[in-house]
Amino acid sequence: MDPRRPELKSAVPGGRRPLWPLPVIAFLAVALLGADSWWRPSNSDEGYPSRTLQPEVEPEPVLLPPPPIDDEYFPCSDCHEDQLADPERRELDEHDGIELAHGDLWCLDCHQSDQRDLLHLSDASPVQMEESWRLCTRCHAKKIPDWRAGVHGKRTGYWRGPKEYRTCVVCHDPHSPLFKPLEPMPPPVSAGELRVSNRAKEEEVRHAEE
Amino acid sequence: MPKSERKARSTSRRQFLKATGAGVGALAGLPGAAKAFDLEAYFQAHFRELSQDELQDVLRRLERKYSQKYGRPVTVDAIGPIDGVLFGYGLDISRCIGCRRCVYACVAENNQSRDPQIHWIRVLEFDHRDVIRRIDFEDGDPFYDREEVPAEGKVYLPVACQQCENPECVKACPTTATWMEPDGIVVIDYNWCIGCRYCMAACPYGARHFNWTEPEIPADELNPNTHYLGNVPRQDGVVEKCSFCIQRTRNGRYPACVEACPVGARKFGNLLDPDSEIRYLMEHKRTFVLKAELDTKPKFFYFYG
Numbered sequence: 013m014d015p016r017r018p019e020l021k022s023a024v025p026g027g028r029r030p031l032w033p034l035p036v037i038a039f040l041a042v043a044l045l046g047a048d049s050w051w052r053p054s055n056s057d058e059g060y061p062s063r064t065l066q067p068e069v070e071p072e073p074v075l076l077p078p079p080p081i082d083d084e085y086f087p088c089s090d091c092h093e094d095q096l097a098d099p100e101r102r103e104l105d106e107h108d109g110i111e112l113a114h115g116d117l118w119c120l121d122c123h124q125s126d127q128r129d130l131l132h133l134s135d136a137s138p139v140q141m142e143e144s145w146r147l148c149t150r151c152h153a154k155k156i157p158d159w160r161a162g163v164h165g166k167r168t169g170y171w172r173g174p175k176e177y178r179t180c181v182v183c184h185d186p187h188s189p190l191f192k193p194l195e196p197m198p199p200p201v202s203a204g205e206l207r208v209s210n211r212a213k214e215e216e217v218r219h220a221e222e
Numbered sequence: 223m224p225k226s227e228r229k230a231r232s233t234s235r236r237q238f239l240k241a242t243g244a245g246v247g248a249l250a251g252l253p254g255a256a257k258a259f260d261l262e263a264y265f266q267a268h269f270r271e272l273s274q275d276e277l278q279d280v281l282r283r284l285e286r287k288y289s290q291k292y293g294r295p296v297t298v299d300a301i302g303p304i305d306g307v308l309f310g311y312g313l314d315i316s317r318c319i320g321c322r323r324c325v326y327a328c329v330a331e332n333n334q335s336r337d338p339q340i341h342w343i344r345v346l347e348f349d350h351r352d353v354i355r356r357i358d359f360e361d362g363d364p365f366y367d368r369e370e371v372p373a374e375g376k377v378y379l380p381v382a383c384q385q386c387e388n389p390e391c392v393k394a395c396p397t398t399a400t401w402m403e404p405d406g407i408v409v410i411d412y413n414w415c416i417g418c419r420y421c422m423a424a425c426p427y428g429a430r431h432f433n434w435t436e437p438e439i440p441a442d443e444l445n446p447n448t449h450y451l452g453n454v455p456r457q458d459g460v461v462e463k464c465s466f467c468i469q470r471t472r473n474g475r476y477p478a479c480v481e482a483c484p485v486g487a488r489k490f491g492n493l494l495d496p497d498s499e500i501r502y503l504m505e506h507k508r509t510f511v512l513k514a515e516l517d518t519k520p521k522f523f524y525f526y527g
Contacts, residue, residue, distance in 0.1 A: 063304050161502040163312075164527060166486030171498070172474040183486070191485060193370035197322035200364060201339045210338050210434045217435070 088128035097125035113188035269411040292441040300450040303405035310500040312489035314527040320378030327482030332453040335437030383429040383464035384520030394424035409451035417459040
């Protein structure tokens with residue numbers, strides 16, 4: 013029962029409302045509200061199909077290799093093979109190419125004293141040079157979640173697809189990990205200078221047309 | 223009126239106008255052949271109203287035009303948005319050193335004019351005392367010229383298009399030549415841009431740039447992989463801006479600025495993917511957007527890493 017009918021009835025007291033418009037109204041309501049696609053322009057643009065990509069398979073992350081170590085110093089065993097390590101902290105004249113600015117650390121805090129080509133953790137277990145991040149994260153463990161998420165450190169490749177990761181030593185020099193200042197690229201041309209050069213160019217074009 | 227019929231009528235009207243235009247052009251003898259008038263470009267429909275066939279015609283025409291102009295093969299693509307993707311950007315303001323590598327990577331990738339110079343990214347240098355309470359663009363200096371960056375006591379804020387979810391530029395455009403795509407990128411149909419620059423006045427970030435003269439790009443520096451709504455070479459008298467490297471990101475790649483940043487300050491990803499970098503940094507870091515009080519809802523988030 014249409015709830016509006018009693019109201020309609022009272023609007024025309026005495027007389028009887030004709031019933032014939034009801035099926036017409038019902039048909040129009042169905043046509044307009046139910047099957048509306050014939051009059052409303054469709055949202056999907058014909059010339060511009062949207063794409064769905066296949067569900068992403070977690071791609072193997074690509075670990076970029078660290079830059080090669082300066083062969084003036086590496087492998088360390090070239091010089092240190094037969095030397096006994098002196099555990100005393102001191103200035104090293106032979107290593108004046110290495111700027112040591114990493115907290116309060118000194119060589120043997122990271123380098124093995126008996127196997128010179130290796131590093132070591134605080135419990136003296138050896139670490140390969142290629143896996144130096146295992147040593148870094150002993151102090152800088154707080155960086156691991158950020159790095160894994162791709163928020164600490166540089167990522168290249170695909171936001172959806174294989175990503176290239178870098179371990180610590182790719183960007184940070186382990187001996188002085190702070191970023192070195194860079195020479196900036198040239199500043200932009202100011203709007204005033206641009207206006208002058210634009211006007212010159214327009215004049216040129218005008219001359220060429222004449 | 224059914225869509226197909228509407229389209230058929232508008233096509234025939236276009237063809238009629240084309241024919242008329244060609245006739246008038248022939249009568250007038252078209253002086254100034256140096257600046258050839260492209261009838262097909264003049265009567266081109268709006269990008270979103272092009273049928274699949276018309277779109278292909280437009281892309282092939284542009285490919286022919288630019289391949290000829292630059293003397294090397296140029297591809298013009300119009301690859302569409304991906305379902306379930308809304309792009310977002312993160313910039314670690316505590317790491318940026320102001321080296322401007324991103325600016326020039328963007329110029330090379332997106333075919334900005336070299337002369338007159340157009341840069342989509344502008345790096346502002348602030349005195350760190352000026353940004354403690356708020357960031358006011360007036361305090362920023364984009365023209366800093368130094369031997370080395372970062373300079374003592376300075377902080378850097380690169381600004382490009384903020385890809386607003388509530389874009390003022392789109393509302394200002396009188397010809398609907400700029401709009402927001404389903405993946406959140408605000409794009410420009412350079413063919414429909416009439417160069418009124420209302421969008422530039424409306425943009426609170428100074429992100430839009432105008433081609434005052436014919437843009438110049440050396441042929442050997444042109445990036446030949448282009449997208450119709452992004453880095454396709456522009457013409458005189460149109461507005462352009464960052465498109466989140468639409469030609470790269472819609473193919474799953476990172477934008478050029480992300481890959482150029484030497485300190486890894488730039489992050490990019492899908493805001494709808496809970497495992498993406500951008501979602502991680504929004505959930506774990508302190509983030510802010512520029513001029514939040516304007517309610518433009520940028521999808522470009524600055525954060526402290």
